[in-house]
Amino acid sequence: MSPKNITATEINDDFDVRFTHRLIFDRDVLAIDNPTIDRIFADAPTDEPRAGMIVAVDAGLAAKTPGIHDAIRGRFDRPHLPDVREILEVPGGEAAKNDPAVIDRMLDAIERHRIDRRSYVAVFGGGAVIDAVGFASSTAHRGVRLIRFPTTVLGQLDAAIGVKNGVNRFGKKNFVGAFDVPVAVICDERMLETLGDRRWSEGFSEAVKIACLQDAAFFGEIEDAADGIRERDLDVSRPVIHRCAELHLRHIANSGDPFERREARPLDFGHWSAHRLESMSDFERSHGEAVAIGVCLDAAYSHVDGRLDRGSLDRIVDTTVRLGLPVFDPLLLDTGLIEGLEEFREHLGGRLTVTLLEGIGHGVDVHEMDLDRLRRSIAHLESNAPA
Ligand SMILES: NC(=O)c1ccc[n+]([C@@H]2O[C@H](COP(=O)([O-])OP(=O)(O)OC[C@H]3O[C@@H](n4cnc5c(N)ncnc54)[C@H](O)[C@@H]3O)[C@@H](O)[C@H]2O)c1
Ligand SMILES: [Zn+2]
Structure with missing residues (x-):
């Protein structure tokens, strides 16, 4: 068949998207009387049903901070804050980024608890756990809301800041990943005390x-x-x-x-x-x-x-x-x-x-x-x- 003699049609448009990246440094953010976490949710519309939240905790952090599950549940136990549906522990360090099962566990929890785009994933941990959990949260439903709580120095001054979420494949660093802007990054200097x-x-x-x-x-x-x-x-x-x-x-x-x-x-x-x-x-x-x-x-x-x-x-x-x-x-x-x-x-x-x-x-x-x-x-x- 000879090519049809039609003119190509091209329709273009430009658009901008505005993001706000919130970064907070504080101490003892899980203390019951610390208002930082409340502030993050202060602007949430009150007529919406209470949002759900999945929390991922770096196992290395949890091992050094025995009460952390209770502290998280206690701090979020307020009607205007998201409802903590499950707390998962994720292996700390590069293992989190090397093992695809970590992503699957996160996606599974997001699916089971009906975490949608108005719901939250919170992550407490080092840069690697934050990267892996962020990859899951940024790809589930093409992006659910992520709050990062970095607990290493490197996490607080670099890894948890910004828009990158990546995991390793084929022995290559950050081979798979997604760009996504977190709702907030909350750095608690108290959490650095347990680092070697x-x-x-x-x-x-x-x-x-x-x-x-x-x-x-x-x-x-x-x-x-x-x-x-x-x-x-x-x-x-x-x-x-x-x-x-x-x-x-x-x-x-x-x-x-x-x-x-x-x-x-x-x-x-x-x-x-x-x-x-x-x-x-x-x-x-x-x-x-x-x-x-x-x-x-x-x-x-x-x-x-x-x-x-x-x-x-x-x-x-x-x-x-x-x-x-x-x-x-x-x-x-x-x-x-x-x-x-x-x-x-x-x-x-x-x-x-x-x-x-x-x-x-x-x-x-x-x-x-x-x-x-x-x-x-x-x-x-x-x-x-x-x-
Ligand atoms: N996404 C980005 O833009 C970006 C930028 C820089 C680095 N990174 C990534 O960050 C990762 C490195 O992160 P990292 O340096 O935070 O190390 P890490 O996440 O590998 O954690 C190191 C170890 O510290 C433990 N740990 C975490 N918090 C703890 C605490 N408070 N007390 C005791 N132990 C604790 C972890 O369990 C782990 O064993 C690398 O994978 C790197 O590629 C990402
Ligand atoms: Zn780096």
């Missing part, structure tokens, strides 16, 4: 990351605070956590590309190798520690590449060490590391984009990495890592 020292320190790698990229003054503040942070002095650590969270939120809200449709994702500084180190180590190396190493690696590369002066590189490595974080992993010497670059390119789509530094506070995107310079950067870290 390594878990505490590792979160601050993301603060070093964002300061290196965007804010030299903030880097100076982290540098000054590093010893107090390592000693877990909350008065010293709190402003760093809050400022880091704010920078992440501002970037998402104001960069003009919250759903990462375009090429550059400057908040991923140090992450191409971090993600690879995590998967090469079978997730023995945590995200936060891998980011500490990845940031130092890309800072060292920036120096070898002639962009970053030696004094700035030394400050970044020294601050990372003083925070109690690693700057080198023998897996950096494995040839498999390079595959991380291709994986990262594939994840971004299009050409490779890696962020380097042209000074502390000045990130710049490049589109290729030279393998010989990369080897020299790794050698630099190996010889400068504390014994």
Whole structure:
């Protein structure tokens, strides 16, 4: 048949969607007399039937906080707050993102309790549990309302902020996921008290990351605070956590590309190798520690590449060490590391984009990495890592 001689018809229109991202820092949010949770629901219409809510709790958090189920039930036991239909415990850490059964259990609970788009899922836990539960909540009914309660430092200053929900498949980080804006992110500093020292320190790698990229003054503040942070002095650590969270939120809200449709994702500084180190180590190396190493690696590369002066590189490595974080992993010497670059390119789509530094506070995107310079950067870290 010959093609019909008709003219193609195209109908286009533009539309904007406005989102509000609420981020709250507080202490003891589950205390009966703390009004923060009530405030979140203060604007809910009163003529609607009481909404239902499923709560997911990180099993690692629950193990350290024996009364948490009762505290959650007690706090939400008010007519104007959603009705807690079930509390599920989810395995903590990367296991939550590696095991598809976690998503299925969440979807099953959402279905059984008739959680609809006016109902809620709340999640208490580390970044991994928040990612996995957020993936389930953002795909059930194409999105039910999510409230995140991050309980790790990394969760409060980075992972729980923003619009990304991802889980791992085929051994690749965040291979499956969805963009979705939470109703609120509520950070309770009391919940950080049960973290071990390594878990505490590792979160601050993301603060070093964002300061290196965007804010030299903030880097100076982290540098000054590093010893107090390592000693877990909350008065010293709190402003760093809050400022880091704010920078992440501002970037998402104001960069003009919250759903990462375009090429550059400057908040991923140090992450191409971090993600690879995590998967090469079978997730023995945590995200936060891998980011500490990845940031130092890309800072060292920036120096070898002639962009970053030696004094700035030394400050970044020294601050990372003083925070109690690693700057080198023998897996950096494995040839498999390079595959991380291709994986990262594939994840971004299009050409490779890696962020380097042209000074502390000045990130710049490049589109290729030279393998010989990369080897020299790794050698630099190996010889400068504390014994
Ligand atoms: N979605 C995003 O935008 C985004 C951004 C950054 C990182 N992430 C993801 O976040 C994950 C890392 O999150 P993380 O660093 O919070 O670690 P994590 O979620 O892996 O948790 C680490 C461990 O801490 C335990 N835990 C959680 N809260 C606790 C508490 N209060 N007391 C004691 N133990 C507790 C957990 O059970 C787990 O064993 C990675 O999967 C990373 O890819 C996501
Ligand atoms: Zn990260």
